[in-house]
Amino acid sequence: MLVAVMTTVEQHSKHDKVILEAEFRNLMKRVAQNRDRAAFEKLFTHFAPRLKSFMMRKNANAELAEDLVQEAMIAVWNKAGLYEPGKGSVTTWIFTIARNLRIDRIRREAPMPLVELGDYDEASDDPPGDEVLARKQEDSLVSKALGGIPEEQRQILLLSFVEDMAQSEIATRLNIPLGTVKSRMRLAYGHLRRILEIQP
Amino acid sequence: MTPAHHLDHSTILAYAAGTLDESIGLVVASHLAWCPQCRAAVRAAEALGGELMEQLPDAAVSDGCRARTMAMLDGATLHRFPAPPVADAAVPGPLARLLPVANLDELPWKKKAPGVAIYDVKLSPTAKGQVKLLRIGPGRAVPEHGHGGEEVTLILSGAYRDHMGRFGRGDVADLDEDIEHKPVAEAGGDCICLVAIERPTRFKSFAARLMQPLVGI
Numbered sequence: 001m002l003v004a005v006m007t008t009v010e011q012h013s014k015h016d017k018v019i020l021e022a023e024f025r026n027l028m029k030r031v032a033q034n035r036d037r038a039a040f041e042k043l044f045t046h047f048a049p050r051l052k053s054f055m056m057r058k059n060a061n062a063e064l065a066e067d068l069v070q071e072a073m074i075a076v077w078n079k080a081g082l083y084e085p086g087k088g089s090v091t092t093w094i095f096t097i098a099r100n101l102r103i104d105r106i107r108r109e110a111p112m113p114l115v116e117l118g119d120y121d122e123a124s125d126d127p128p129g130d131e132v133l134a135r136k137q138e139d140s141l142v143s144k145a146l147g148g149i150p151e152e153q154r155q156i157l158l159l160s161f162v163e164d165m166a167q168s169e170i171a172t173r174l175n176i177p178l179g180t181v182k183s184r185m186r187l188a189y190g191h192l193r194r195i196l197e198i199q200p
Numbered sequence: 201m202t203p204a205h206h207l208d209h210s211t212i213l214a215y216a217a218g219t220l221d222e223s224i225g226l227v228v229a230s231h232l233a234w235c236p237q238c239r240a241a242v243r244a245a246e247a248l249g250g251e252l253m254e255q256l257p258d259a260a261v262s263d264g265c266r267a268r269t270m271a272m273l274d275g276a277t278l279h280r281f282p283a284p285p286v287a288d289a290a291v292p293g294p295l296a297r298l299l300p301v302a303n304l305d306e307l308p309w310k311k312k313a314p315g316v317a318i319y320d321v322k323l324s325p326t327a328k329g330q331v332k333l334l335r336i337g338p339g340r341a342v343p344e345h346g347h348g349g350e351e352v353t354l355i356l357s358g359a360y361r362d363h364m365g366r367f368g369r370g371d372v373a374d375l376d377e378d379i380e381h382k383p384v385a386e387a388g389g390d391c392i393c394l395v396a397i398e399r400p401t402r403f404k405s406f407a408a409r410l411m412q413p414l415v416g417i
């Protein structure tokens with residue numbers, strides 16, 4: 001049973017990103033509406049190894065990383081009903097859970113304040129179906145955008161998003177001025193914005 | 201509310217990555233509570249974070265971790281949608297959580313100069329920066345407040361003007377540390393701003409940078 005589950009997900013990883021995301025959305029729906037454990041385990045199989053890799057970065061040993069993976073995946077189970085397909089991909093949503101957990105658990109002494117973005121959004125005029133359609137387009141575009149970002153900008157993004165380093169820490173690590181770190185981040189975001197065709 | 205002045209894109213990315221200091225993070229989160237445009241920008245930046253995580257090499261997860269997670273599902277409860285906060289509340293949610301009173305008028309303001317009062321927002325002891333509320337009387341100039349560090353300002357009420365234009369309620373001034381400005385509060389009412397100041401974390405000269413690990417700054 002477990003082997004079958006894993007094979008399905010592995011096969012999908014060879015397919016188009018859009019198909020994979022559609023599968024995740026479907027699994028999330030089953031988790032939220034039916035409390036479907038098999039659907040959850042498929043999500044675990046795909047995301048847990050990436051989450052562990054993500055959690056291993058900042059000063060975390062394998063044991064702590066697995067504790068955080070467990071905590072993140074339990075949050076996915078608990079909050080599945082809060083996931084809104086029109087607001088972003090499942091991958092992005094799970095990234096924000098992992099990021100928040102890392103802020104909370106690893107940097108507990110000086111946490112970064114966060115807002116639950118969805119709490120503040122006005123109801124959209126677009127029918128939810130349109131939002132989801134637009135979002136499906138976006139999933140592959142973000143991947144395309146990241147692929148087109150020059151290496152020196154990509155490096156800054158990795159140090160920031162994955163290694164959890166502040167801009168000033170990145171400047172020290174790379175021995176470049178803080179202003180250069182910021183300008184590379186601006187360029188990377190500008191590239192993403194052009195590809196996603198979003199407003200400034 | 202649709203603010204006219206927004207967060208720098210490098211700040212948007214740092215927020216999405218979760219790497220801002222508590223001080224700047226508080227002002228950023230407060231602006232986000234009021235600004236649909238910057239919320240959309242954060243979502244795009246978070247999508248980038250999701251893609252970066254997706255592309256990480258897999259780290260093998262132990263059978264024990266999988267088993268423990270699956271075993272915990274039965275005891276877990278499904279969260280329901282929370283009631284959305286009031287988007288146009290007088291004090292943005294992230295700030296309100298750190299204030300002893302709901303109404304800004306009732307804060308124990310400290311007078312610093314004629315027409316200028318300050319309230320220090322209490323952060324965690326390990327926060328690198330500080331956050332202050334500034335209340336500036338009509339027509340008064342905003343006093344100098346720390347140079348050479350990162351600084352982000354959010355206007356909570358009233359308005360001020362400087363060479364970059366008019367900054368009113370909801371607007372954010374997210375300026376590079378070398379930009380100098382002399383804001384003056386508009387006539388007609390107090391201007392209340394939320395200001396985060398993060399001390400510089402590295403020196404500019406090469407010699408000083410070499411000393412940095414020794415002096416622990």
Ligand SMILES: [Zn+2]
Pocket residue numbers: 203205206207231235236237238239
């Ligand atoms: Zn904004």
